[in-house]
Amino acid sequence: MIMPTKEITRVHPETGATLVRGVRKVVLNYRGQSETIDLPGWYPENDLTADHGVHDAKDMQISDRAINRMRARLAGVMVAEEVREARRKLGLSQREAGLLIGGGPKGFQKYESGEVILSKIGDTALRLLSNEPSRISELKHT
Template structure:
């Protein structure tokens, strides 16, 4: 017989892990997100314990990052592994504090837009990464690999056109650019 935990509400029944799709809205975007909870077989109470609450918070944060056009935790992990960095090395190189990358990668917190832009730049450009390593003086701690690293993202070509005098100034919107170029790891959205 499986050793199940006792119910925190009634203390008599045993709880089982459950998942339910819950509609969530953030900044006008709706999505069905899997929310985790415990269900008692005696009193039929359902509740989210500490572990379920932490997991649910991370699921919601990942959805919010996607809506805001920020890199997801999985994308940040892939970037760090692309350059064979530990989380501590990534924190020294990019800033954000000693445990920042653990929090970014686990979707505990969202990185700032400036941090996201820097991460996207080095993801696209190994030359920018190595220039940053040199700028921070971390050449001895972060050694160049024998084989050259290749960028894991698509190359985007942008052509600049000078506007006529008196015409409105077209401005770059990084969030709109990210939304258009975001292609994988998407949460199904409802419109």
């Protein structure tokens, strides 16, 4: 039986250059904000700028989530880490928070991963409850 081998190099689809798996620093800009991220991908060994990299969907999740952080800040809503901290302060599972506060059973998983930003109304409810955790019981009985 032939065992599959792990791909070590790849050929750039446009330039034909040999690519290796690596991580490069990339600066993302969004509406006046800037964030530097470590972006995994396939890069020519001598390309330290990431200008000629090839990225798959999983690689791009990192840049998508960084852009969502910037979008959240511009919208004045909590970023993923703040959502997680507030939910934990309330003693709720992600599923419970999604059902009580909004977003559905998988909503908080997406908010906390940075895949989706919290709505303004969800942000307001979470902030108010986080400041007065005892009020969560009011939602549980409605």
